[in-house]
Amino acid sequence: MLADKGFGGLTLRAVAAAMNGSTGMLMHYFPTKRALIAHALDLLEVRTAERPRRARPAEGLPSVRAVLLDILPLTPDDTARNRIWVSSWDLALADEGLAHEQAGRYARLRGVVRPHFEAAGQLGQLGDADADSEQLAAAAVAFTHGLVVQALFDPGRFPGDVQTAMLDDFLASLGRSPLPLPDARTPD
Amino acid sequence: MLADKGFGGLTLRAVAAAMNGSTGMLMHYFPTKRALIAHALDLLEVRTAERPRRARPAEGLPSVRAVLLDILPLTPDDTARNRIWVSSWDLALADEGLAHEQAGRYARLRGVVRPHFEAAGQLGQLGDADADSEQLAAAAVAFTHGLVVQALFDPGRFPGDVQTAMLDDFLASLGRSPLPLPDARTPD
DNA sequence: GGGTACGTAACGAGCGTTCGGTACGTAAGC
DNA sequence: GCTTACGTACCGAACGCTCGTTACGTACCC
Numbered sequence: 001m002l003a004d005k006g007f008g009g010l011t012l013r014a015v016a017a018a019m020n021g022s023t024g025m026l027m028h029y030f031p032t033k034r035a036l037i038a039h040a041l042d043l044l045e046v047r048t049a050e051r052p053r054r055a056r057p058a059e060g061l062p063s064v065r066a067v068l069l070d071i072l073p074l075t076p077d078d079t080a081r082n083r084i085w086v087s088s089w090d091l092a093l094a095d096e097g098l099a100h101e102q103a104g105r106y107a108r109l110r111g112v113v114r115p116h117f118e119a120a121g122q123l124g125q126l127g128d129a130d131a132d133s134e135q136l137a138a139a140a141v142a143f144t145h146g147l148v149v150q151a152l153f154d155p156g157r158f159p160g161d162v163q164t165a166m167l168d169d170f171l172a173s174l175g176r177s178p179l180p181l182p183d184a185r186t187p188d
Numbered sequence: 189m190l191a192d193k194g195f196g197g198l199t200l201r202a203v204a205a206a207m208n209g210s211t212g213m214l215m216h217y218f219p220t221k222r223a224l225i226a227h228a229l230d231l232l233e234v235r236t237a238e239r240p241r242r243a244r245p246a247e248g249l250p251s252v253r254a255v256l257l258d259i260l261p262l263t264p265d266d267t268a269r270n271r272i273w274v275s276s277w278d279l280a281l282a283d284e285g286l287a288h289e290q291a292g293r294y295a296r297l298r299g300v301v302r303p304h305f306e307a308a309g310q311l312g313q314l315g316d317a318d319a320d321s322e323q324l325a326a327a328a329v330a331f332t333h334g335l336v337v338q339a340l341f342d343p344g345r346f347p348g349d350v351q352t353a354m355l356d357d358f359l360a361s362l363g364r365s366p367l368p369l370p371d372a373r374t375p376d
Numbered sequence: 377g378g379g380t381a382c383g384t385a386a387c388g389a390g391c392g393t394t395c396g397g398t399a400c401g402t403a404a405g406c
Numbered sequence: 407g408c409t410t411a412c413g414t415a416c417c418g419a420a421c422g423c424t425c426g427t428t429a430c431g432t433a434c435c436c
Contacts (some may be wrong), residue, residue, distance in 0.1 A: 006282035010197050022417050023393085029415095034391060083281050090278035092272050094194035095338065103342040127364050131357075138338065138346075139354055139405065143327065148333030150326065152281065156293040157328075166327055169319070176315050176364035200426065211426085215391050217381095221426060 005078035006087040024156050038098060041088055044107055049080060060120035061171050067113055068144045068167055074160040082148050106141065113137040117170040123132070136174065143170050194279035195225070208235050226286060229247050229276055233293055236269060245357040248308035255301055256332045256355055262348040272335050293331065302327040315364040324362070331358050 001018055002010060012023045012033055030036040037125050048116035052071045073079040092098040117133040117140070120126050126136075147166060158166075189205055190198060200211045200221055218224040220244045244251050261267035280286040305321040305328075307313050314324075336352060339346035346354075 004282065006278045008278050009282060011390080012349040013390085024418065025416050027393070070229070087281055089337065090194045090196050090275040093275055094192065094197060099341055103345070106338050106341060107345070126338040127361070132403090134352060135350075135357070139331065139335075139358060142334030142338055142354070143331045143358075145332065145337060146330030146332065147327075147331060149277065149337075150294050150330055153287055153294060157295070162323075166323060166330070169323070170327060170331075173315070173364065175362065199424080201424085212384070212428095213382055215427070 002040075003083040003086070006083075007091050008087075010037075034098075037088075037091065038101065041098070041101065044081070044084060045078070051077075054159065060123045060125045061175060062115060063116040064113060064140060065167065065171055068140060071144050071148065072160075072163050073148055073155075074138065074163065076089070079152070079155075083152060086149060086152060107140055110134065110137040113140055120142065125175055127174065131174075140170075143167075147148065189230075190275070191271040194271075195279050196275075197223075200224070222283070222286075225276075225279065226289065229286070229289065232272060239265075248304060248311045248313045249363060251304040252301060252308065252328060253355065253359055255304065256328060257352065259332050259336065259352050260348075260355065261336055261343075263349065267340065267343075270340060273338060274337060295310070297324065297329055298325040301328055313363055317361060321361075328358075332353075 003016065006015075012026055015036070016023045016026050026036060030039065056066050056068050071078070071082075073082045078116055088098075089102070091101045114133045114137040117126070117131075117136045121129060121133060123133065144167070147158070147163060189202065193202075200214055203224070204211050204214050214224060218227065242254050244254050259266070259270075261270045273345060276286075277290070278291045301319045302325040305314075305319075305324045309317060309319065332355070335351060337344070339351055
C-alpha cells in the first residue's frame with residue numbers, strides 16, 4: 001500500500017483500515033502520526049535486516065556483491081521495499097528527526113559493507129591496496145542506491161540482469177590495478 | 189520553500205503566497221495541482237540545464253567529472269535543487285505520469301554523460317576499452333545520485349571535498365586496466 | 377461587448393487529533 | 407465469592423482545520 005501510494009497519500013484511516021482497526025486504536029499506541037511513521041520505518045529496517053538473504057560467499061568482494069545484490073530491486077518484494085525507502089525521503093528531508101534516523105541507517109549500511117572491503121583489501125582483491133574501506137563502502141552504497149532509483153523509475157531499462165551486470169562491472173573496476181604494470185600480485 | 193517542506197507540505201495556498209498571488213490565479217494557469225507540479229518539475233529541469241555550469245575541460249573523463257561535479261550538492265543552491273529532486277520522487281513513484289517524466293529525465297542525463305564516455309574510450313582513457321558508454325553513463329549517474337542522497341542526509345560526513353574525492357576515485361577506477369588474471373593477456 | 381487575467385469567497389471532502397464510552401481483565405477489600 | 411475499583415484496549419463519532427477545487431465578481435484590454 002505504501003509502495004503504491006507513497007507517503008504523500010498515507011493517512012491514519014488507511015493504516016487503520018489495513019489492519020482492521022480504527023484510528024482510535026492507532027492513537028492509543030502512537031501519540032502522533034509522525035511517531036507512527038518513525039516506528040514503521042524502524043520496523044521496515046528491522047524486517048529488511050531479518051529477511052532471508054543470499055548466502056555470503058567467499059570473503060572480500062564476493063561478499064560485497066552479495067550484500068549489494070540483496071539491496072537491488074531484483075524481486076517484487078525488494079522493489080516494494082525500495083519504493084518505500086525512496087518515498088520516505090521526502091518526509092525525511094523535511095523532518096530533522098527523521099533525517100537524522102535516515103543518516104544513521106546509511107551509516108549502519110556502510111558499517112555492514114565495510115568489513116568486506118577490509119577483507120578484500122587484505123586478500124589483495126583491490127586494485128588500490130591503500131584505499132579507505134569506509135570510503136569504499138560509501139561509494140558502493142552510493143552506486144547501489146543510485147542504481148536502485150534509476151531502476152525503480154525505468155524497470156524496462158534496468159531489468160535484473162542489467163542491474164547485476166552493472167554491479168559486477170562496478171566491483172570489477174575496484175579490483176583493477178592503478179597502473180597497467182604486470183607487477184601486480186595475482187590473488188592466488 | 190520546497191527544499192525545506194518537501195512535496196508533502198506543498199499547498200496551492202503556499203505557492204500562491206510565495207508569488208504574491210491567489211489560488212484563483214494559479215488555477216487560471218494550471219487546471220489542477222498535479223499540472224502545476226509537473227510544470228514546476230519541468231521548469232526546474234530547464235533551469236538546472238541553463239544555470240551557469242563549470243567550463244568543460246579536456247575531452248573524455250575530465251568532462252564527465254565536470255558534468256557530475258555540477259550535479260553534486262557542493263553549494264547551497266545545488267543542495268536545495270537536489271533536495272527538491274529527491275523529495276519529488278515520492279510523488280513521482282506514486283504517479284505513473286510523473287514517473288515516466290522522471291525516467292525521461294534520467295535518460296536525458298545519461299545522454300549528456302554518454303558522449304564524454306565515448307570520447308574517453310576513443311582517447312584510451314578507459315581501462316576497459318570495450319565498455320558500453322551508455323552503461324558507463326548509467327553507472328556514473330547512479331554513483332553520483334547515490335552520493336547526492338547520502339550527502340543530503342549527512343552533510344557532515346560528506347562535505348564538498350569528500351564528495352569530490354569520492355567522485356575522483358570512482359572515475360579513476362574506470363581508468364584502470366583490468367587485473368592481470370592468470371589467463372588474461374597483459375596489454376603489450 | 378467579450379475575452380483575458382486575476383481576486384475573493386466559499387464548498388465539500390478529508391485530514392490528524394480528541395474524546396466519551398464500552399468491554400474486559402485483574403487485583404484488592406471484605 | 408462477590409463487589410468495587412482501576413488500568414488497558416479499543417471503538418466510533420465528532421471537532422477543528424486545511425486541502426484542492428469551484429463559482430463568481432471585477433478590472434482591464436482590444
